[in-house]
Amino acid sequence: MKQNLSKALGLKDWLLVNLGRLLTKMLNIIKYSNHLQPKKNEILNLFSRGYEVNSHNNLLIVKKENIPFSFTIRPLSSDGTVLSQIWEHQEYIHLIEIIKKYNYIDRVSVIVDAGANIGLTSFFFNHFFPTAKIIAIEPDKENYRMLVKNMELNDIFNNTILTFNNALWINNSDQLIISNSFRDGNHWSKTVEISKQQEDYVIPITLKEIINMDGIDHKIDILKIDIEGSETYLFQNESFIENLATSIKFLSLEIHDEFDSREKIHRILKEKSFIVQDIGETTFCANTNLLEIS
Numbered sequence: 001m002k003q004n005l006s007k008a009l010g011l012k013d014w015l016l017v018n019l020g021r022l023l024t025k026m027l028n029i030i031k032y033s034n035h036l037q038p039k040k041n042e043i044l045n046l047f048s049r050g051y052e053v054n055s056h057n058n059l060l061i062v063k064k065e066n067i068p069f070s071f072t073i074r075p076l077s078s079d080g081t082v083l084s085q086i087w088e089h090q091e092y093i094h095l096i097e098i099i100k101k102y103n104y105i106d107r108v109s110v111i112v113d114a115g116a117n118i119g120l121t122s123f124f125f126n127h128f129f130p131t132a133k134i135i136a137i138e139p140d141k142e143n144y145r146m147l148v149k150n151m152e153l154n155d156i157f158n159n160t161i162l163t164f165n166n167a168l169w170i171n172n173s174d175q176l177i178i179s180n181s182f183r184d185g186n187h188w189s190k191t192v193e194i195s196k197q198q199e200d201y202v203i204p205i206t207l208k209e210i211i212n213m214d215g216i217d218h219k220i221d222i223l224k225i226d227i228e229g230s231e232t233y234l235f236q237n238e239s240f241i242e243n244l245a246t247s248i249k250f251l252s253l254e255i256h257d258e259f260d261s262r263e264k265i266h267r268i269l270k271e272k273s274f275i276v277q278d279i280g281e282t283t284f285c286a287n288t289n290l291l292e293i294s
Contacts, residue, residue: 039075046080049088061153069123072149079118079146086120094279095222095252096128102291104249108132108221112210114168115226115254118146122161123154125222133215134160139167139202140178168227169204170237176202207234207243218247219290226254232261235268245272251285 046053046062054061056072063070067087073079085091099105108129113122116136125134138144144165151161167176177195195201211218223244225231231253234240244251251274255262265283269276274285 042075042080049084059149068127069150069154071118071120071123072146072153073118074146082117082120086124090124091280091282092121092124092224092252094277094282095224095250095284098277098284098286099222099250102286104221104291110216110220111135111222111224112220113137113224115224115228116147116163117143117226119150119161121224121226122147123150123156125224126156126161132221133162135162135164135210135213137164137166137168137205139165139176141165141200164205165203166205167202167230168225168234169206169230170233170240172204172206172209174204176204178202207240207247211243211247220248222250222252223248224252229256229258231255231265235261235265241268241272245287245289249287249290251283251287253283253285254281255283 043053043060046060049064051062051064058075060073060075061070062073062083064087071083073083096105099108105128109132111122111125111129111132111134113125113134113136116122116138119136122134122136125132136147138147144163147163151157151163169176174194177193177200179193207223210216211220225234251269253265255265266276269283269285272287273289274287277284
């Protein structure tokens with residue numbers, strides 16, 4: 001015998017059950033829409049900035065006519081802002097201009113990108129110095145994974161950009177972990193701290209180790225450092241400072257003022273014969289001792 005649920009429940013309860021189901025579906029749709037709307041807004045913003053955008057595995061692949069590379073970025077993250085800083089506002093063009101001023105543009109052969117994030121600065125340097133060896137150092141595993149994805153997307157292999165999932169640090173013995181407590185904690189704010197934790201630690205690498213790598217020959221033409229506050233510890237270390245003075249020709253450094261170290265870092269750089277210039281958030285330096293004898 002066919003059962004009549006409305007009779008069994010009573011009309012009032014039957015209506016409440018079905019209205020409840022309808023309301024649940026509507027709430028799920030609203031929740032889904034609220035999740036998608038920010039992503040839609042970000043894509044529309046990228047469109048307005050002239051990008052072609054494709055979606056793949058919850059990531060966005062973006063391409064713009066006047067940018068020679070395609071990039072994979074994470075939606076609703078800091079990646080889009082970094083893309084704007086590096087490629088639209090060309091944050092590091094000031095460094096290129098300084099290098100041109102010293103007639104060094106054709107002699108750049110080794111670049112270190114410490115705090116490489118997803119690789120956008122390394123690609124920017126590769127565009128201006130296509131024959132240079134670039135060492136990209138990024139401690140955060142997720143950022144590093146995106147860095148490798150972007151290399152694969154553009155068919156750039158390790159003979160051009162060498163990638164290291166490490167943290168530039170004052171020694172190679174401290175056990176470091178990624179900290180999400182700096183600034184907004186987003187992908188561009190990953191820093192490291194010393195920890196006794198036994199899992200997910202980051203292997204440190206020193207400037208001395210880098211300049212002793214095969215093919216470096218103890219000289220780095222460009223060192224870019226954007227390591228979310230860890231620069232304060234570097235400039236407290238005599239070995240780092242000495243290697244900086246004897247091996248680095250041009251330096252691009254982001255000094256994070258939360259650590260109140262700008263004045264000290266400027267003083268050290270000037271004592272080591274660097275010309276120092278703050279432009280926006282970045283400090284650009286030229287090592288007059290090394291450039292005079294180049």
